[in-house]
Amino acid sequence: MSAQPQRKNNPDATRASLLDCAAQIIVEDGMAALTLDNVARRARVSKGGLLHHYPGKEALVSGLFEQVVAWFDGRIDALIDPDKTVPARFSRAYLGVIASIDMTVPEEKRLAVLMLMLSSDPHFCARWNQWVEARLHQHRLTDRSAAARTLRLAADGLWLSDLGGGPDSSPSARRHILQFLESLVTAQAVAGGLANKGNP
Structure with a gap:
């Protein structure tokens, strides 16, 4: 049985996507709408995946x-x-x-x-x-x-x-x-x- 091909992770691209999505939320809906759940949903990653790169909202906003x-x-x-x-x-x-x-x-x-x-x-x-x-x-x-x-x-x-x-x-x-x-x-x-x- 052959192994399934694994998708290569690109942490830099993931971080950039998360920051871009955070920026979009701020522009469209204001700072109050910036939540980890909203960013993860827009970036199509799990909240755990987001927290892997940014361990909290403060770290995300600072980034x-x-x-x-x-x-x-x-x-x-x-x-x-x-x-x-x-x-x-x-x-x-x-x-x-x-x-x-x-x-x-x-x-x-x-x-x-x-x-x-x-x-x-x-x-x-x-x-x-x-x-x-x-x-x-x-x-x-x-x-x-x-x-x-x-x-x-x-x-x-x-x-x-x-x-x-x-x-x-x-x-x-x-x-x-x-x-x-x-x-x-x-x-x-x-x-x-x-x-x-x-x-x-």
Whole structure:
């Protein structure tokens, strides 16, 4: 009697599927709907199988948070200007990532997941702030200006507007906002350059 072929396990794929299903539940129904039973059902795994990878809801949510932040971080790295002297270098990329998000694309909805997580749990807010502070320290020579702060705050506003489908989320409004913000940064860079030339 020949042995039955065994299906190869792929733990990485299973974990990714569980996190994707958790993200879908948050986007569609909010954080309150995120339960281990709901995630296991959507991912088509047993609850025991889920617990094998994430031993509780806290571990699952923490894994999802880390995944979304890593995704956002990667988008920043892909967009950031290679010139390390560009004013507001990180803040421009931060704004660019958020401004380019298409909430009709499932993968892009990770930004909505992150926003919902931050708005519902001070613990995740603190972890997000640590990520931002680490990035700002990395780019402390270019991103401590008022213009850089303005870009980041504007990006957060666009993020919230997108999440709620606000009137400023239209493509035309977005273009005008981005053009205006870019002009602010350019003007400050020019003014700073002139001020530096005037110093002995």
